[in-house]
Amino acid sequence: MTKAARSRKRGPRGPYTSGREAQRAILDSARRVFAERGYRGGVLRDVAERAGVSAANIIHHFGSKEALLVTLLEERDMGASLELRAAPGGFIAGLRDLVRRNAADREMVRLFTTLGAEATAADHPAHDFFRARYASVTAEVAGAVETARDQGVLPSGPPADRVAAGLIAVMDGIQLQWLLDPGFDMVAAFDAHLTAIGALPSTDGA
Incomplete structure (x- = not known):
């Protein structure tokens, strides 16, 4: 099997896929943090820590804490x-x-x-x-x-x-x-x- 064929078989990779995965992890983490502490009590640092990303990465994907909510x-x-x-x-x-x-x-x-x-x-x-x-x-x-x-x-x-x-x-x-x-x-x-x-x-x- 050629390298190109193996790539097609594995499916899409790269920034787009990893970006979607990061967004999903952020949303799942935000759901837990806001459920536990409310919006005002939950901070992006806590969401980022649970999602395994940085607070800056959350802003990159969603623009703001409000938009994430x-x-x-x-x-x-x-x-x-x-x-x-x-x-x-x-x-x-x-x-x-x-x-x-x-x-x-x-x-x-x-x-x-x-x-x-x-x-x-x-x-x-x-x-x-x-x-x-x-x-x-x-x-x-x-x-x-x-x-x-x-x-x-x-x-x-x-x-x-x-x-x-x-x-x-x-x-x-x-x-x-x-x-x-x-x-x-x-x-x-x-x-x-x-x-x-x-x-x-x-x-x-x-």
């Missing part, structure tokens, strides 16, 4: 939104599946809970992100509530946007309880809420 949040949130919309059993099944997947990713739940609380301050770099996120997710879930009502999956009731806001608040609240008490079953708690509002059939035998 936004990239990290958008990456996770985009994936969750796409998965929810594509849920084969409808949006209720998608919400339940999201809660189950969150129960297997404590670090990410802690990241969003920590940063979401911090971002209530207007000067926080993620403030606009979380405002836009809640507006977008509420609108998406409200549309799904209206569709579910039309299909007979959900009963009629209060305005769909208020139902959507309530569902999101319940999900956020049970996540906080779960972070405080790892023995708390947030999957069961969310299913109990869905049963209470008529989104799931009762299993009490009545």
Whole structure:
């Protein structure tokens, strides 16, 4: 086998590949640092140390600590939104599946809970992100509530946007309880809420 053929077989190498690997390592490290210490408490030096790079290397790839934070949040949130919309059993099944997947990713739940609380301050770099996120997710879930009502999956009731806001608040609240008490079953708690509002059939035998 020629040298060129061996190179093709191994796949792409060089600065582009190593650059992507460094970005991935930085994002993974930032996720842990910000989840543990929040954005304000987490410093680039800590992220760099865990990623095995320099703080200057982080600036090279992301431009600033703020840009690193936004990239990290958008990456996770985009994936969750796409998965929810594509849920084969409808949006209720998608919400339940999201809660189950969150129960297997404590670090990410802690990241969003920590940063979401911090971002209530207007000067926080993620403030606009979380405002836009809640507006977008509420609108998406409200549309799904209206569709579910039309299909007979959900009963009629209060305005769909208020139902959507309530569902999101319940999900956020049970996540906080779960972070405080790892023995708390947030999957069961969310299913109990869905049963209470008529989104799931009762299993009490009545």
